[in-house]
Amino acid sequence: MTTADDVRIRTVSGLDPAQDDLFRAWAAVFEASNQHALGDEHSSWGVEELRELERSTERRRLGWAAMAGDVVAGAVAVTFPQHDNLTVAEIGLAVHPDHRRRGLGSRLLEVAEEVARDEGRSVFVAETEWLADSRDVGGEEFASRQGYAAAQTVLRSALALPADRDRLEALLAAPGADGYTTRTFSGGIPEDLLDGRAELSRRMSTDIPLGELQLEEEVWDAARVRGTYDRIAAMNRRVVDTFAVEEATGRLVGFTQVQVGEPADLGYQQDTLVMREHRGHALGLRLKAANALALMAELPDVTRIRTWNAEDNRHMLAVNRELGYAPDAWLREWQKVMP
Ligand SMILES: CC(C)(COP(=O)(O)OP(=O)(O)OC[C@H]1O[C@@H](n2cnc3c(N)ncnc32)[C@H](O)[C@@H]1OP(=O)(O)O)[C@@H](O)C(=O)NCCC(=O)NCCS
Known part of the structure:
Protein backbone atom coordinates (compact mmCIF):
# COMPACT_ATOMS: atom_id res chain seq x y z
CA MET A 1 0.00 0.00 0.00
CA THR A 2 1.34 3.43 -0.99
CA THR A 3 2.07 5.80 1.88
CA ALA A 4 3.18 9.43 1.83
CA ASP A 5 6.76 8.20 2.41
CA ASP A 6 6.68 6.16 -0.82
CA VAL A 7 5.41 8.90 -3.08
CA ARG A 8 7.58 11.25 -5.07
CA ILE A 9 6.40 14.81 -5.62
CA ARG A 10 7.17 16.27 -9.05
CA THR A 11 6.30 19.41 -10.91
CA VAL A 12 3.85 19.14 -13.80
CA SER A 13 3.39 21.52 -16.68
CA GLY A 14 0.93 21.34 -19.54
CA LEU A 15 3.22 23.58 -21.57
CA ASP A 16 6.08 21.05 -21.72
CA PRO A 17 5.39 18.69 -24.66
CA ALA A 18 7.61 16.06 -23.04
CA GLN A 19 5.19 15.94 -20.11
CA ASP A 20 2.03 15.47 -22.13
CA ASP A 21 1.16 12.02 -20.75
CA LEU A 22 1.97 13.15 -17.23
CA PHE A 23 -0.15 16.28 -17.62
CA ARG A 24 -3.11 14.26 -18.88
CA ALA A 25 -2.80 11.80 -15.96
CA TRP A 26 -2.56 14.75 -13.55
CA ALA A 27 -5.73 16.33 -15.03
CA ALA A 28 -7.44 12.91 -14.82
CA VAL A 29 -6.90 12.86 -11.04
CA PHE A 30 -8.85 16.11 -10.66
CA GLU A 31 -11.59 14.63 -12.82
CA ALA A 32 -11.72 11.28 -10.97
CA SER A 33 -11.86 13.09 -7.63
CA ASN A 34 -14.62 15.45 -8.77
CA GLN A 35 -16.54 12.57 -10.33
CA HIS A 36 -16.25 10.68 -7.05
CA ALA A 37 -17.90 13.65 -5.31
CA LEU A 38 -20.46 14.71 -7.92
CA GLY A 39 -20.99 11.73 -10.27
CA ASP A 40 -21.59 12.32 -13.98
CA GLU A 41 -22.57 15.93 -13.32
CA HIS A 42 -19.03 16.79 -12.22
CA SER A 43 -17.51 20.20 -12.96
CA SER A 44 -13.91 19.39 -13.88
CA TRP A 45 -11.90 21.43 -16.35
CA GLY A 46 -10.96 19.68 -19.58
CA VAL A 47 -7.28 18.92 -20.30
CA GLU A 48 -6.98 21.62 -22.96
CA GLU A 49 -8.76 24.13 -20.72
CA LEU A 50 -6.25 23.42 -17.95
CA ARG A 51 -3.41 23.90 -20.42
CA GLU A 52 -4.88 27.24 -21.42
CA LEU A 53 -5.25 28.32 -17.79
CA GLU A 54 -1.52 27.68 -17.38
CA ARG A 55 -0.74 29.74 -20.47
CA SER A 56 -2.73 32.71 -19.17
CA THR A 57 -0.86 35.81 -18.02
CA GLU A 58 -3.90 36.71 -15.91
CA ARG A 59 -2.88 34.22 -13.24
CA ARG A 60 0.40 32.38 -12.72
CA ARG A 61 -0.32 28.71 -12.29
CA LEU A 62 1.95 25.91 -11.08
CA GLY A 63 1.27 22.20 -10.66
CA TRP A 64 2.65 19.18 -8.79
CA ALA A 65 1.84 15.48 -8.87
CA ALA A 66 2.19 12.88 -6.13
CA MET A 67 3.65 9.87 -7.96
CA ALA A 68 3.08 6.35 -6.63
CA GLY A 69 5.60 4.64 -8.91
CA ASP A 70 4.49 5.64 -12.42
CA VAL A 71 0.96 6.45 -11.34
CA VAL A 72 -0.28 9.95 -10.57
CA ALA A 73 -2.10 9.44 -7.26
CA GLY A 74 -2.63 13.07 -6.26
CA ALA A 75 -2.59 16.48 -7.91
CA VAL A 76 -2.30 20.08 -6.79
CA ALA A 77 -2.41 23.38 -8.69
CA VAL A 78 -1.54 26.74 -7.15
CA THR A 79 -2.73 29.91 -8.83
CA PHE A 80 -1.42 33.40 -8.14
CA PRO A 81 -3.56 36.35 -9.34
CA GLN A 82 -1.31 38.84 -11.20
CA HIS A 83 -3.37 42.04 -11.50
CA ASP A 84 -4.67 42.40 -7.94
CA ASN A 85 -5.16 40.25 -4.83
CA LEU A 86 -1.39 39.80 -4.71
CA THR A 87 -1.58 38.22 -1.24
CA VAL A 88 -3.89 35.44 -2.45
CA ALA A 89 -3.00 31.90 -3.54
CA GLU A 90 -5.77 29.62 -4.82
CA ILE A 91 -5.06 25.97 -4.18
CA GLY A 92 -6.78 23.17 -6.11
CA LEU A 93 -6.04 19.82 -4.46
CA ALA A 94 -7.28 16.32 -5.27
CA VAL A 95 -6.17 12.84 -4.27
CA HIS A 96 -7.44 9.96 -6.38
CA PRO A 97 -10.17 8.09 -4.44
CA ASP A 98 -8.03 4.90 -4.50
CA HIS A 99 -5.13 6.63 -2.74
CA ARG A 100 -6.79 8.57 0.08
CA ARG A 101 -6.09 8.54 3.84
CA ARG A 102 -2.39 7.81 3.31
CA GLY A 103 -1.08 11.31 3.83
CA LEU A 104 -0.81 12.29 0.13
CA GLY A 105 -3.23 15.21 0.45
CA SER A 106 -1.24 16.58 3.41
CA ARG A 107 2.07 16.25 1.49
CA LEU A 108 0.76 18.02 -1.59
CA LEU A 109 -0.81 20.79 0.45
CA GLU A 110 2.49 21.31 2.28
CA VAL A 111 4.26 21.76 -1.07
CA ALA A 112 1.61 24.17 -2.33
CA GLU A 113 1.64 26.31 0.82
CA GLU A 114 5.43 26.47 0.89
CA VAL A 115 5.55 27.73 -2.69
CA ALA A 116 2.75 30.21 -1.97
CA ARG A 117 4.62 31.58 1.05
CA ASP A 118 7.82 31.88 -1.01
CA GLU A 119 5.78 33.84 -3.54
CA GLY A 120 4.82 36.27 -0.77
CA ARG A 121 1.21 35.08 -0.54
CA SER A 122 -0.52 34.89 2.83
CA VAL A 123 -4.21 34.19 2.06
CA PHE A 124 -4.71 30.61 0.91
CA VAL A 125 -8.08 29.66 -0.60
CA ALA A 126 -9.30 26.14 -1.46
CA GLU A 127 -12.62 24.51 -2.36
CA THR A 128 -14.60 21.41 -1.48
CA GLU A 129 -17.73 20.16 -3.30
CA TRP A 130 -20.52 17.71 -2.59
CA LEU A 131 -23.93 16.68 -3.90
CA ALA A 132 -27.04 18.39 -2.49
CA ASP A 133 -28.30 15.34 -0.61
CA SER A 134 -24.94 14.14 0.73
CA ARG A 135 -22.12 15.29 3.02
CA ASP A 136 -18.45 16.02 2.41
CA VAL A 137 -16.83 14.36 5.40
CA GLY A 138 -13.36 13.98 3.84
CA GLY A 139 -12.84 17.50 2.48
CA GLU A 140 -14.28 19.21 5.55
CA GLU A 141 -12.26 17.19 8.08
CA PHE A 142 -9.13 17.57 5.99
CA ALA A 143 -9.49 21.33 5.47
CA SER A 144 -10.22 22.10 9.09
CA ARG A 145 -7.37 19.90 10.31
CA GLN A 146 -5.07 21.84 7.99
CA GLY A 147 -6.06 25.14 9.64
CA TYR A 148 -8.55 26.30 7.01
CA ALA A 149 -11.80 28.00 8.05
CA ALA A 150 -15.08 27.90 6.09
CA ALA A 151 -15.26 31.32 4.39
CA GLN A 152 -18.24 31.01 2.06
CA THR A 153 -20.81 28.36 1.16
CA VAL A 154 -22.07 28.34 -2.40
CA LEU A 155 -25.15 26.62 -3.87
CA ARG A 156 -24.86 25.03 -7.31
CA SER A 157 -28.03 24.90 -9.45
C1 LIG B 1 -9.45 16.15 0.91
C2 LIG B 1 -8.42 15.22 0.24
C3 LIG B 1 -7.46 16.06 -0.61
C4 LIG B 1 -7.64 14.49 1.34
O1 LIG B 1 -6.62 13.70 0.73
P1 LIG B 1 -5.91 12.51 1.57
O2 LIG B 1 -4.70 12.08 0.84
O3 LIG B 1 -6.93 11.47 1.87
O4 LIG B 1 -5.51 13.29 2.89
P2 LIG B 1 -4.59 12.79 4.09
O5 LIG B 1 -4.39 11.31 4.04
O6 LIG B 1 -3.37 13.64 4.09
O7 LIG B 1 -5.53 13.16 5.34
C5 LIG B 1 -5.10 13.97 6.42
C6 LIG B 1 -6.18 14.01 7.48
O8 LIG B 1 -7.39 14.62 6.97
C7 LIG B 1 -8.53 14.02 7.61
N1 LIG B 1 -9.33 13.29 6.62
C8 LIG B 1 -9.06 13.11 5.32
N2 LIG B 1 -10.07 12.41 4.74
C9 LIG B 1 -10.97 12.14 5.70
C10 LIG B 1 -12.21 11.44 5.72
N3 LIG B 1 -12.74 10.87 4.61
N4 LIG B 1 -12.89 11.37 6.86
C11 LIG B 1 -12.41 11.93 7.99
N5 LIG B 1 -11.21 12.59 8.05
C12 LIG B 1 -10.52 12.70 6.90
C13 LIG B 1 -7.99 13.01 8.60
O9 LIG B 1 -7.80 13.70 9.81
C14 LIG B 1 -6.64 12.66 7.96
O10 LIG B 1 -5.72 12.14 8.89
P3 LIG B 1 -5.80 10.56 9.29
O11 LIG B 1 -5.93 9.78 8.02
O12 LIG B 1 -4.51 10.33 10.01
O13 LIG B 1 -7.00 10.40 10.16
C15 LIG B 1 -9.15 14.15 -0.63
O14 LIG B 1 -10.17 13.55 0.14
C16 LIG B 1 -9.78 14.72 -1.88
O15 LIG B 1 -9.16 14.79 -2.93
N6 LIG B 1 -11.06 15.18 -1.78
C17 LIG B 1 -11.76 15.83 -2.90
C18 LIG B 1 -11.19 17.23 -3.24
C19 LIG B 1 -11.06 18.11 -2.01
O16 LIG B 1 -11.96 18.19 -1.19
N7 LIG B 1 -9.91 18.81 -1.89
C20 LIG B 1 -9.56 19.53 -0.67
C21 LIG B 1 -9.59 20.98 -0.77
S1 LIG B 1 -9.17 21.69 0.82
Whole structure:
Protein backbone atom coordinates (compact mmCIF):
# COMPACT_ATOMS: atom_id res chain seq x y z
CA MET A 1 0.00 0.00 0.00
CA THR A 2 1.34 3.43 -0.99
CA THR A 3 2.07 5.80 1.88
CA ALA A 4 3.18 9.43 1.83
CA ASP A 5 6.76 8.20 2.41
CA ASP A 6 6.68 6.16 -0.82
CA VAL A 7 5.41 8.90 -3.08
CA ARG A 8 7.58 11.25 -5.07
CA ILE A 9 6.40 14.81 -5.62
CA ARG A 10 7.17 16.27 -9.05
CA THR A 11 6.30 19.41 -10.91
CA VAL A 12 3.85 19.14 -13.80
CA SER A 13 3.39 21.52 -16.68
CA GLY A 14 0.93 21.34 -19.54
CA LEU A 15 3.22 23.58 -21.57
CA ASP A 16 6.08 21.05 -21.72
CA PRO A 17 5.39 18.69 -24.66
CA ALA A 18 7.61 16.06 -23.04
CA GLN A 19 5.19 15.94 -20.11
CA ASP A 20 2.03 15.47 -22.13
CA ASP A 21 1.16 12.02 -20.75
CA LEU A 22 1.97 13.15 -17.23
CA PHE A 23 -0.15 16.28 -17.62
CA ARG A 24 -3.11 14.26 -18.88
CA ALA A 25 -2.80 11.80 -15.96
CA TRP A 26 -2.56 14.75 -13.55
CA ALA A 27 -5.73 16.33 -15.03
CA ALA A 28 -7.44 12.91 -14.82
CA VAL A 29 -6.90 12.86 -11.04
CA PHE A 30 -8.85 16.11 -10.66
CA GLU A 31 -11.59 14.63 -12.82
CA ALA A 32 -11.72 11.28 -10.97
CA SER A 33 -11.86 13.09 -7.63
CA ASN A 34 -14.62 15.45 -8.77
CA GLN A 35 -16.54 12.57 -10.33
CA HIS A 36 -16.25 10.68 -7.05
CA ALA A 37 -17.90 13.65 -5.31
CA LEU A 38 -20.46 14.71 -7.92
CA GLY A 39 -20.99 11.73 -10.27
CA ASP A 40 -21.59 12.32 -13.98
CA GLU A 41 -22.57 15.93 -13.32
CA HIS A 42 -19.03 16.79 -12.22
CA SER A 43 -17.51 20.20 -12.96
CA SER A 44 -13.91 19.39 -13.88
CA TRP A 45 -11.90 21.43 -16.35
CA GLY A 46 -10.96 19.68 -19.58
CA VAL A 47 -7.28 18.92 -20.30
CA GLU A 48 -6.98 21.62 -22.96
CA GLU A 49 -8.76 24.13 -20.72
CA LEU A 50 -6.25 23.42 -17.95
CA ARG A 51 -3.41 23.90 -20.42
CA GLU A 52 -4.88 27.24 -21.42
CA LEU A 53 -5.25 28.32 -17.79
CA GLU A 54 -1.52 27.68 -17.38
CA ARG A 55 -0.74 29.74 -20.47
CA SER A 56 -2.73 32.71 -19.17
CA THR A 57 -0.86 35.81 -18.02
CA GLU A 58 -3.90 36.71 -15.91
CA ARG A 59 -2.88 34.22 -13.24
CA ARG A 60 0.40 32.38 -12.72
CA ARG A 61 -0.32 28.71 -12.29
CA LEU A 62 1.95 25.91 -11.08
CA GLY A 63 1.27 22.20 -10.66
CA TRP A 64 2.65 19.18 -8.79
CA ALA A 65 1.84 15.48 -8.87
CA ALA A 66 2.19 12.88 -6.13
CA MET A 67 3.65 9.87 -7.96
CA ALA A 68 3.08 6.35 -6.63
CA GLY A 69 5.60 4.64 -8.91
CA ASP A 70 4.49 5.64 -12.42
CA VAL A 71 0.96 6.45 -11.34
CA VAL A 72 -0.28 9.95 -10.57
CA ALA A 73 -2.10 9.44 -7.26
CA GLY A 74 -2.63 13.07 -6.26
CA ALA A 75 -2.59 16.48 -7.91
CA VAL A 76 -2.30 20.08 -6.79
CA ALA A 77 -2.41 23.38 -8.69
CA VAL A 78 -1.54 26.74 -7.15
CA THR A 79 -2.73 29.91 -8.83
CA PHE A 80 -1.42 33.40 -8.14
CA PRO A 81 -3.56 36.35 -9.34
CA GLN A 82 -1.31 38.84 -11.20
CA HIS A 83 -3.37 42.04 -11.50
CA ASP A 84 -4.67 42.40 -7.94
CA ASN A 85 -5.16 40.25 -4.83
CA LEU A 86 -1.39 39.80 -4.71
CA THR A 87 -1.58 38.22 -1.24
CA VAL A 88 -3.89 35.44 -2.45
CA ALA A 89 -3.00 31.90 -3.54
CA GLU A 90 -5.77 29.62 -4.82
CA ILE A 91 -5.06 25.97 -4.18
CA GLY A 92 -6.78 23.17 -6.11
CA LEU A 93 -6.04 19.82 -4.46
CA ALA A 94 -7.28 16.32 -5.27
CA VAL A 95 -6.17 12.84 -4.27
CA HIS A 96 -7.44 9.96 -6.38
CA PRO A 97 -10.17 8.09 -4.44
CA ASP A 98 -8.03 4.90 -4.50
CA HIS A 99 -5.13 6.63 -2.74
CA ARG A 100 -6.79 8.57 0.08
CA ARG A 101 -6.09 8.54 3.84
CA ARG A 102 -2.39 7.81 3.31
CA GLY A 103 -1.08 11.31 3.83
CA LEU A 104 -0.81 12.29 0.13
CA GLY A 105 -3.23 15.21 0.45
CA SER A 106 -1.24 16.58 3.41
CA ARG A 107 2.07 16.25 1.49
CA LEU A 108 0.76 18.02 -1.59
CA LEU A 109 -0.81 20.79 0.45
CA GLU A 110 2.49 21.31 2.28
CA VAL A 111 4.26 21.76 -1.07
CA ALA A 112 1.61 24.17 -2.33
CA GLU A 113 1.64 26.31 0.82
CA GLU A 114 5.43 26.47 0.89
CA VAL A 115 5.55 27.73 -2.69
CA ALA A 116 2.75 30.21 -1.97
CA ARG A 117 4.62 31.58 1.05
CA ASP A 118 7.82 31.88 -1.01
CA GLU A 119 5.78 33.84 -3.54
CA GLY A 120 4.82 36.27 -0.77
CA ARG A 121 1.21 35.08 -0.54
CA SER A 122 -0.52 34.89 2.83
CA VAL A 123 -4.21 34.19 2.06
CA PHE A 124 -4.71 30.61 0.91
CA VAL A 125 -8.08 29.66 -0.60
CA ALA A 126 -9.30 26.14 -1.46
CA GLU A 127 -12.62 24.51 -2.36
CA THR A 128 -14.60 21.41 -1.48
CA GLU A 129 -17.73 20.16 -3.30
CA TRP A 130 -20.52 17.71 -2.59
CA LEU A 131 -23.93 16.68 -3.90
CA ALA A 132 -27.04 18.39 -2.49
CA ASP A 133 -28.30 15.34 -0.61
CA SER A 134 -24.94 14.14 0.73
CA ARG A 135 -22.12 15.29 3.02
CA ASP A 136 -18.45 16.02 2.41
CA VAL A 137 -16.83 14.36 5.40
CA GLY A 138 -13.36 13.98 3.84
CA GLY A 139 -12.84 17.50 2.48
CA GLU A 140 -14.28 19.21 5.55
CA GLU A 141 -12.26 17.19 8.08
CA PHE A 142 -9.13 17.57 5.99
CA ALA A 143 -9.49 21.33 5.47
CA SER A 144 -10.22 22.10 9.09
CA ARG A 145 -7.37 19.90 10.31
CA GLN A 146 -5.07 21.84 7.99
CA GLY A 147 -6.06 25.14 9.64
CA TYR A 148 -8.55 26.30 7.01
CA ALA A 149 -11.80 28.00 8.05
CA ALA A 150 -15.08 27.90 6.09
CA ALA A 151 -15.26 31.32 4.39
CA GLN A 152 -18.24 31.01 2.06
CA THR A 153 -20.81 28.36 1.16
CA VAL A 154 -22.07 28.34 -2.40
CA LEU A 155 -25.15 26.62 -3.87
CA ARG A 156 -24.86 25.03 -7.31
CA SER A 157 -28.03 24.90 -9.45
CA ALA A 158 -28.96 23.98 -13.01
CA LEU A 159 -31.57 25.21 -15.49
CA ALA A 160 -32.82 22.57 -17.94
CA LEU A 161 -32.92 23.74 -21.57
CA PRO A 162 -34.81 24.37 -23.69
CA ALA A 163 -36.71 26.42 -21.11
CA ASP A 164 -40.22 27.78 -21.73
CA ARG A 165 -39.60 30.43 -24.44
CA ASP A 166 -42.94 32.18 -23.97
CA ARG A 167 -42.32 32.57 -20.27
CA LEU A 168 -38.81 33.96 -20.81
CA GLU A 169 -40.14 36.39 -23.40
CA ALA A 170 -42.92 37.49 -21.02
CA LEU A 171 -40.33 38.13 -18.27
CA LEU A 172 -38.33 40.25 -20.70
CA ALA A 173 -41.39 42.25 -21.79
CA ALA A 174 -42.78 42.80 -18.26
CA PRO A 175 -43.04 46.46 -17.21
CA GLY A 176 -40.66 47.93 -14.61
CA ALA A 177 -37.44 48.52 -16.49
CA ASP A 178 -38.19 51.81 -18.23
CA GLY A 179 -35.00 53.55 -19.24
CA TYR A 180 -32.99 50.34 -19.72
CA THR A 181 -32.47 48.01 -22.67
CA THR A 182 -30.61 44.72 -23.06
CA ARG A 183 -28.03 43.92 -25.76
CA THR A 184 -26.83 40.41 -26.49
CA PHE A 185 -23.59 39.31 -28.25
CA SER A 186 -22.15 35.94 -29.19
CA GLY A 187 -18.48 35.06 -29.59
CA GLY A 188 -17.08 38.28 -28.13
CA ILE A 189 -18.07 41.92 -27.67
CA PRO A 190 -17.47 45.07 -29.73
CA GLU A 191 -14.33 47.13 -28.98
CA ASP A 192 -16.40 50.10 -27.83
CA LEU A 193 -17.84 48.06 -24.95
CA LEU A 194 -14.48 46.96 -23.51
CA ASP A 195 -14.15 49.90 -21.10
CA GLY A 196 -17.72 49.49 -19.88
CA ARG A 197 -17.15 45.78 -19.40
CA ALA A 198 -13.94 46.49 -17.46
CA GLU A 199 -15.89 48.71 -15.08
CA LEU A 200 -18.50 45.95 -14.64
CA SER A 201 -15.77 43.44 -13.81
CA ARG A 202 -14.26 45.81 -11.25
CA ARG A 203 -17.69 46.24 -9.65
CA MET A 204 -18.23 42.48 -9.79
CA SER A 205 -15.38 42.14 -7.31
CA THR A 206 -16.97 44.50 -4.76
CA ASP A 207 -20.74 44.43 -5.34
CA ILE A 208 -21.36 40.75 -4.57
CA PRO A 209 -21.43 38.82 -1.27
CA LEU A 210 -17.92 37.59 -0.40
CA GLY A 211 -18.56 35.86 2.94
CA GLU A 212 -15.36 35.85 4.99
CA LEU A 213 -13.10 35.73 1.93
CA GLN A 214 -10.32 38.33 2.17
CA LEU A 215 -10.44 39.43 -1.45
CA GLU A 216 -9.65 42.95 -2.66
CA GLU A 217 -11.20 45.05 -5.39
CA GLU A 218 -9.96 43.85 -8.77
CA VAL A 219 -8.10 46.09 -11.21
CA TRP A 220 -9.58 45.99 -14.74
CA ASP A 221 -9.01 47.82 -18.02
CA ALA A 222 -9.92 47.20 -21.66
CA ALA A 223 -6.73 45.22 -22.32
CA ARG A 224 -7.46 42.82 -19.48
CA VAL A 225 -11.02 42.31 -20.75
CA ARG A 226 -9.70 41.65 -24.27
CA GLY A 227 -7.30 39.11 -22.79
CA THR A 228 -10.11 37.22 -21.05
CA TYR A 229 -12.08 36.96 -24.32
CA ASP A 230 -8.93 35.77 -26.11
CA ARG A 231 -8.51 33.09 -23.46
CA ILE A 232 -12.16 31.96 -23.74
CA ALA A 233 -11.65 31.60 -27.51
CA ALA A 234 -8.35 29.76 -27.04
CA MET A 235 -10.18 27.28 -24.78
CA ASN A 236 -12.59 26.63 -27.64
CA ARG A 237 -15.44 27.88 -25.53
CA ARG A 238 -18.45 29.59 -27.09
CA VAL A 239 -19.65 32.64 -25.21
CA VAL A 240 -22.96 34.49 -25.03
CA ASP A 241 -23.13 37.85 -23.21
CA THR A 242 -26.08 40.08 -22.39
CA PHE A 243 -25.64 43.64 -21.10
CA ALA A 244 -28.11 46.01 -19.44
CA VAL A 245 -27.71 49.49 -20.89
CA GLU A 246 -28.94 52.71 -19.27
CA GLU A 247 -30.63 54.42 -22.21
CA ALA A 248 -30.04 58.01 -21.05
CA THR A 249 -26.26 57.64 -20.80
CA GLY A 250 -25.50 54.56 -22.89
CA ARG A 251 -23.61 53.17 -19.88
CA LEU A 252 -23.38 49.44 -19.26
CA VAL A 253 -24.92 48.88 -15.82
CA GLY A 254 -25.26 45.11 -15.71
CA PHE A 255 -24.17 41.95 -17.47
CA THR A 256 -24.37 38.20 -17.56
CA GLN A 257 -22.31 35.61 -19.44
CA VAL A 258 -22.61 31.91 -20.29
CA GLN A 259 -19.73 29.85 -21.70
CA VAL A 260 -20.02 26.49 -23.45
CA GLY A 261 -16.99 24.25 -23.98
CA GLU A 262 -16.77 20.48 -23.59
CA PRO A 263 -19.16 18.77 -23.08
CA ALA A 264 -21.07 20.75 -25.70
CA ASP A 265 -24.40 20.20 -23.94
CA LEU A 266 -23.39 22.05 -20.76
CA GLY A 267 -23.39 25.82 -20.33
CA TYR A 268 -21.42 27.39 -17.51
CA GLN A 269 -23.01 30.52 -16.12
CA GLN A 270 -20.25 33.01 -15.39
CA ASP A 271 -20.62 36.36 -13.65
CA THR A 272 -23.94 38.19 -13.42
CA LEU A 273 -24.06 41.69 -11.99
CA VAL A 274 -26.36 44.67 -11.79
CA MET A 275 -24.54 47.69 -10.34
CA ARG A 276 -25.91 48.56 -6.89
CA GLU A 277 -27.37 51.92 -7.97
CA HIS A 278 -29.35 50.26 -10.78
CA ARG A 279 -30.93 47.49 -8.75
CA GLY A 280 -34.69 47.19 -8.21
CA HIS A 281 -35.68 47.19 -11.93
CA ALA A 282 -35.70 43.41 -12.39
CA LEU A 283 -32.60 43.80 -14.57
CA GLY A 284 -31.03 40.61 -13.17
CA LEU A 285 -34.04 38.59 -14.27
CA ARG A 286 -34.15 40.27 -17.68
CA LEU A 287 -30.45 39.78 -18.31
CA LYS A 288 -30.63 36.08 -17.58
CA ALA A 289 -33.90 35.60 -19.50
CA ALA A 290 -32.47 37.36 -22.59
CA ASN A 291 -29.24 35.38 -22.37
CA ALA A 292 -31.06 32.04 -22.01
CA LEU A 293 -33.20 32.86 -25.08
CA ALA A 294 -30.09 33.70 -27.12
CA LEU A 295 -28.31 30.56 -25.96
CA MET A 296 -31.32 28.39 -26.88
CA ALA A 297 -31.41 29.96 -30.35
CA GLU A 298 -27.67 29.79 -31.08
CA LEU A 299 -26.48 26.70 -29.25
CA PRO A 300 -29.51 24.38 -29.28
CA ASP A 301 -27.39 21.39 -28.18
CA VAL A 302 -27.04 22.87 -24.69
CA THR A 303 -29.37 20.95 -22.36
CA ARG A 304 -28.54 22.78 -19.11
CA ILE A 305 -26.88 25.85 -17.66
CA ARG A 306 -25.00 25.39 -14.41
CA THR A 307 -24.52 28.21 -11.94
CA TRP A 308 -23.00 28.83 -8.49
CA ASN A 309 -24.34 31.41 -6.01
CA ALA A 310 -23.34 32.33 -2.47
CA GLU A 311 -25.96 30.89 -0.12
CA ASP A 312 -26.65 34.38 1.26
CA ASN A 313 -27.09 35.97 -2.20
CA ARG A 314 -30.88 36.18 -1.75
CA HIS A 315 -31.59 38.28 -4.84
CA MET A 316 -29.63 36.16 -7.31
CA LEU A 317 -31.08 32.97 -5.84
CA ALA A 318 -34.61 34.40 -6.16
CA VAL A 319 -33.95 35.30 -9.82
CA ASN A 320 -32.67 31.81 -10.49
CA ARG A 321 -35.65 30.18 -8.78
CA GLU A 322 -38.00 32.27 -10.89
CA LEU A 323 -36.18 31.20 -14.06
CA GLY A 324 -36.50 27.55 -13.05
CA TYR A 325 -33.02 26.71 -11.72
CA ALA A 326 -32.98 23.68 -9.38
CA PRO A 327 -30.22 23.20 -6.73
CA ASP A 328 -28.07 20.09 -7.15
CA ALA A 329 -24.79 20.54 -5.22
CA TRP A 330 -22.75 22.65 -2.82
CA LEU A 331 -19.32 24.17 -2.87
CA ARG A 332 -17.44 25.59 0.10
CA GLU A 333 -14.58 28.08 -0.03
CA TRP A 334 -11.98 27.50 2.68
CA GLN A 335 -9.47 30.10 3.71
CA LYS A 336 -6.26 30.08 5.76
CA VAL A 337 -4.70 33.44 6.58
CA MET A 338 -1.03 33.35 7.48
CA PRO A 339 0.23 35.77 10.12
C1 LIG B 1 -9.45 16.15 0.91
C2 LIG B 1 -8.42 15.22 0.24
C3 LIG B 1 -7.46 16.06 -0.61
C4 LIG B 1 -7.64 14.49 1.34
O1 LIG B 1 -6.62 13.70 0.73
P1 LIG B 1 -5.91 12.51 1.57
O2 LIG B 1 -4.70 12.08 0.84
O3 LIG B 1 -6.93 11.47 1.87
O4 LIG B 1 -5.51 13.29 2.89
P2 LIG B 1 -4.59 12.79 4.09
O5 LIG B 1 -4.39 11.31 4.04
O6 LIG B 1 -3.37 13.64 4.09
O7 LIG B 1 -5.53 13.16 5.34
C5 LIG B 1 -5.10 13.97 6.42
C6 LIG B 1 -6.18 14.01 7.48
O8 LIG B 1 -7.39 14.62 6.97
C7 LIG B 1 -8.53 14.02 7.61
N1 LIG B 1 -9.33 13.29 6.62
C8 LIG B 1 -9.06 13.11 5.32
N2 LIG B 1 -10.07 12.41 4.74
C9 LIG B 1 -10.97 12.14 5.70
C10 LIG B 1 -12.21 11.44 5.72
N3 LIG B 1 -12.74 10.87 4.61
N4 LIG B 1 -12.89 11.37 6.86
C11 LIG B 1 -12.41 11.93 7.99
N5 LIG B 1 -11.21 12.59 8.05
C12 LIG B 1 -10.52 12.70 6.90
C13 LIG B 1 -7.99 13.01 8.60
O9 LIG B 1 -7.80 13.70 9.81
C14 LIG B 1 -6.64 12.66 7.96
O10 LIG B 1 -5.72 12.14 8.89
P3 LIG B 1 -5.80 10.56 9.29
O11 LIG B 1 -5.93 9.78 8.02
O12 LIG B 1 -4.51 10.33 10.01
O13 LIG B 1 -7.00 10.40 10.16
C15 LIG B 1 -9.15 14.15 -0.63
O14 LIG B 1 -10.17 13.55 0.14
C16 LIG B 1 -9.78 14.72 -1.88
O15 LIG B 1 -9.16 14.79 -2.93
N6 LIG B 1 -11.06 15.18 -1.78
C17 LIG B 1 -11.76 15.83 -2.90
C18 LIG B 1 -11.19 17.23 -3.24
C19 LIG B 1 -11.06 18.11 -2.01
O16 LIG B 1 -11.96 18.19 -1.19
N7 LIG B 1 -9.91 18.81 -1.89
C20 LIG B 1 -9.56 19.53 -0.67
C21 LIG B 1 -9.59 20.98 -0.77
S1 LIG B 1 -9.17 21.69 0.82
